Amino acid sequence: MRWADAGRLEGAWVRIPDGSWLGIEPRATADAPWGWSDRLWHAAEPAGEGWHGTPLTLFEALDWGRIDRIPALAEPARLPPGGGTAVLNLIAALALAQSTGPLAYRGPYPTEQLFLALLESFHYEPAVDDALATFIRGDLAWRPAPAERLFVGDDLYVQLRERIEKVVWRSITYYRPDWQRVVRHAPRRIAEAPGGVSCGLWALEQPLEEHLRLGANGDLAAIVAPESASGPSxxxxxxxxxxxxxxxxxxxxxxxxxxxxxxxxxxxxxxxxxxxxxxxxxxxxxxxxxxxxxxxxxxxxxxxxxxxxxxxxxxxxxxxxxxxxxxxxxxxxxxxxxxxxxxxxxxxxxxxxxxxxxxxxxxxxxxxxxxxxxx
Structure with missing residues (x-):
């Protein structure tokens, strides 16, 4: 992150699970429905000065020195996998360091996808039975709870928050099925195993195929996935x-x-x-x-x-x-x-x-x- 002397953010880059980077260009344009917007860039490596790579989309401009809300994002589909959650985790980490929050989302797109993304870096309040419906109505607040992000190897990314919650291995993302009081569909699932966790495929609430095992600290213990599947369709x-x-x-x-x-x-x-x-x-x-x-x-x-x-x-x-x-x-x-x-x-x-x-x-x-x- 690059800060000006006055505490204003000049630019930031965050790494995403595939090893590439997203850049945040503050106050890049006022040509958006909500006015001033920050721009997201995608590049193989972060830029030392200026901006390079591919401009992706815009989101509501933030005062990065004093986070006060969760911004609306114009085109989520243009982000690479794990890009949105990486930026949200940065927002959560800064808000926690600034002792701000809980934060609200007042944008026009309170979707299930955004709700699930927010669960990775925030805890929702209040504790309600149907949190998604409450979020869609605009009645949830989000307390910053950023995750620790580990890039274990070229093809392994691990996300922890008291426990391993998310793993990306060879472009496949595995999740815990339980997040606060929310149960999410997790066909590529993280499950407890002796000494750590197991990542694999689940359907009809039963394990179908194990892929890898990790220690409790996120280190790779074993790869057990079959290399390829073959047969008629x-x-x-x-x-x-x-x-x-x-x-x-x-x-x-x-x-x-x-x-x-x-x-x-x-x-x-x-x-x-x-x-x-x-x-x-x-x-x-x-x-x-x-x-x-x-x-x-x-x-x-x-x-x-x-x-x-x-x-x-x-x-x-x-x-x-x-x-x-x-x-x-x-x-x-x-x-x-x-x-x-x-x-x-x-x-x-x-x-x-x-x-x-x-x-x-x-x-x-x-x-x-x-x-x-x-x-």
Whole structure:
């Protein structure tokens, strides 16, 4: 960080999990809906003076010498993985050092993605049962609780806060499933293990594949992941994809839901081998790991009652929807930003029309998944 004599920030660079850097250019422009904005840059190495690399996006200008809020970010989708949380962690660290907080977010985008990102560097207040809904209403405050960030090797990043909470290894991000009172979907999961933690793949609340083990201090203990996955793929029934999309849309913010459905389009959905992950997403093809299907079939064999089988089918549908949800929401947000305001659908009509249709598509998808699992 570079500070002027008057305590004004001249510039800062923060390292992100892939080893590259984000630069913060304070008060770069006033050409934004909220006025003065700081600019984010992306580069392989930090600049000594001036700015280089790729300009990414803008966020509300902060008084970095006295942090007083969580700023709104213009285009989150333009940030590289781990970029937003790295900047938020810097904000939390400075606010803690300045004894400021708790901080509020008053921006126009109180999304689930931002909520989960804030959990990595802040503790929310008050302690409520539905923290996400409270955040969306604008009724949560955030007390700074920055994480310790360790770059263990070229392809291993570890984030700690009393315990290991996040690991990035070979571009795959593993999370704890529990953050304060929030339980997040964590298919790439950190779990307790003797002497430290284990990182691997989970689905239907059971471990499917272990990848690596770390000591409690974040040091690498062992790599146990298979190098590659191979084998044939097989298509899922065509009725499953509409149910997946309907599930993602039903869980999205109302203004975004119609765009989730429009960008999803016709997509090929298949079971097949996926190396060190549960999903591979292409432009018009999505492959779900065969390990998910195998776990589904095993659970069905122990669930003879129809109600239990339907519940399992719905759980698998939600699992797939959670795996593709971030990608579909990202595409939808990009489409929403591209549209002229006059082109936007009426939210009330879309919600009324979508509710019945989505329920029908979800029901049909569950039936198709159950039939596919018994083939």
């Amino acid at each position: 097989r298509p899922l029934p065509p009725g499953v994809w509409p149910g997946v999309v309907a599930t993602v849309a039903a869980r999205a913010a109302a203004p975004l839901a119609p765009f989730v459905e429009s960008v999803a389009g016709a997509c090929s959905l298949e079971w097949g081998p996926v190396t060190r992950d549960l999903i591979h997403i292409g432009r018009d093809r999505v492959r779900v790991s065969e390990r998910v299907r195998e776990a589904f079939v095993r659970r069905l064999a122990a669930a003879p009652a129809r109600a239990d089988r339907v519940a399992l089918g719905l759980a698998v549908l939600v699992e797939i929807a959670s795996l593709v949800g971030d990608e579909l929401r990202g595409r939808a947000q990009a489409e929403l930003l591209r549209r002229d305001p006059d082109e936007l659908p009426d939210a009330g009509e879309a919600r009324a029309r979508g509710g019945v249709e989505r329920a029908r598509e979800i029901t049909a998808a569950v039936a198709a998944l159950l039939a596919d699992a018994t083939d």
